[in-house]
Amino acid sequence: MALSYSEALFLYCFKKIKDERTIYSLFHLFQGKKSSQTIQDAHLYNLTPFFQAFPFLTRQELESKVISLQNKGLLIQKAPEHFILSDKGERELSLFVTRRPMPPRYLDGWKYHHLTSLFWQRLSLLVQVASNLVHQKRQFIPVQNKQETLDWVKDYIRRQNLSREELGHGIFKELSHCLIQCEGEPAVLVRRLTGHDRIGLTSIQAADELEMEHVHYRLEFLNIVHFILHKAVETPGCFPLLDGIIRDIEKPVPFTLSTEKTYQLIKKGYTPGQIAQVRNLKLSTIEDHIVEIALHLKDFDLEAYVPKSKQERILQAAQNTSAKKLKQIRDQVADANYFEIRLVMAKNGDKS
Missing domain, CATH: 1.10.10 (Arc Repressor Mutant, subunit A)
Incomplete structure (x- = not known):
């Protein structure tokens, strides 16, 4: 039986760390723990794309995945909490990555983990507000309820000095340009957006609708968001509205x-x-x-x-x-x- 995406992901990471780190080093990597050891390991083993990729992963979920991989003959335990890929695991992973490269091309958790969540909160609310403004709908339930995010969007729109049509068209144009350039599936992000006449899906709903394993969906979603962040940060002149979303927080990864x-x-x-x-x-x-x-x-x-x-x-x-x-x-x-x-x-x- 072919590997699932989550199985391939864990095998890929175990192959990187060999038996030199425990399974909990991956737990801290996926959670984005800001410790010197985790940061060093992420760079040392070239696993920076996955930094803070799964902040809600539990130890129990990780341990269950390891046991499952071991029971399927894909992992071999070398010492307590230390595992390596079996010959079968090596073969299956090699077959998987020929069909689906890993990690996704633009995924860069280490570079963008401190921007990702806030960028998405602002972007998703901004798209909703712009859509309702264009269609002259004043009454709607905002998709984000943090007061600071609501206040930020109001201030952002005020600072643009654009008509509601210009703002809506501008956001649509910049987002469309990014989604066309990115190699990911646009629906991964678009299905999450709320407009004047549609409600965006949750990540679980979107994954189910697209028939993607939830772990796979999560990485593809981050891949697209990180691509948009890359374009906004590196070429702000081409994406002024998107760049404006992070201009006040755009800075290198902060030290502890x-x-x-x-x-x-x-x-x-x-x-x-x-x-x-x-x-x-x-x-x-x-x-x-x-x-x-x-x-x-x-x-x-x-x-x-x-x-x-x-x-x-x-x-x-x-x-x-x-x-x-x-x-x-x-x-x-x-x-x-x-x-x-x-x-x-x-x-x-x-x-x-």
């Missing part, structure tokens, strides 16, 4: 609060040891922060912490072992400490 404090001290020239002393934290905690900073900043000066020659030897060791286990790498690069290895691997995870 504690990491931000460490970053400010780094910019002042403090060493990791000095920061640990000033903040009364363990040096290992500060090192976690620095790894997180390296993942955020494209221009992070890695050589300030690890000499170039040592970086190259660490990466070579990682390639030789075909694993991300720090101890195996350190056995080959004895003069490197674990912080240096983590930093290099985090910054170059997709190259190792």
Whole structure:
């Protein structure tokens, strides 16, 4: 029997982490846990697209899925909470991804997780209000009930200085352009929208109507939303109305609060040891922060912490072992400490 989408998704992720992380590392990834370990793992194993993809997933649901995959002979347990794909699992996954690439092309949970929910709340309400304005309907039940979202839409419309017809046509034009360019199925998003004469479906209703597994629908929905965000952020001049929805919140992925404090001290020239002393934290905690900073900043000066020659030897060791286990790498690069290895691997995870 062919794999379901959710089975393929879990096998894909288990294949990425091998048996180097527990099943709960995936739980924290899907929930979007803002811990240094989860953030580092997402980058190290090239799983950033799935960051916060399933924030409502429970441990019980994850454990049940693992047991099911194991019972079907697709997973093999190597140690408590550690699994690898069986030969059958490898074959089935390979067949699946030839028909349906994974992850969806534009899915980028790490880059857009802090924008996705608010963007959808604003967009869905804006479409509803614009549709009712065009058809001169003043009485309707808003699809979003947060007062801040309602106030934001009122202010947004006021700032556009457009007639109701111009606003409605403009939103329709920009959304249509995105949906035509995106490789996803437009109905995945359109079925969710509410207008003057139709009520949008819930995610479960839309998935059922489109005959998609709910996990599959969720990723396809995020894929389209992330594509729209990409177009709005990267080419705001072409999508001024969509860009306006996130202009006040559009910013790089924020550091965790504690990491931000460490970053400010780094910019002042403090060493990791000095920061640990000033903040009364363990040096290992500060090192976690620095790894997180390296993942955020494209221009992070890695050589300030690890000499170039040592970086190259660490990466070579990682390639030789075909694993991300720090101890195996350190056995080959004895003069490197674990912080240096983590930093290099985090910054170059997709190259190792």
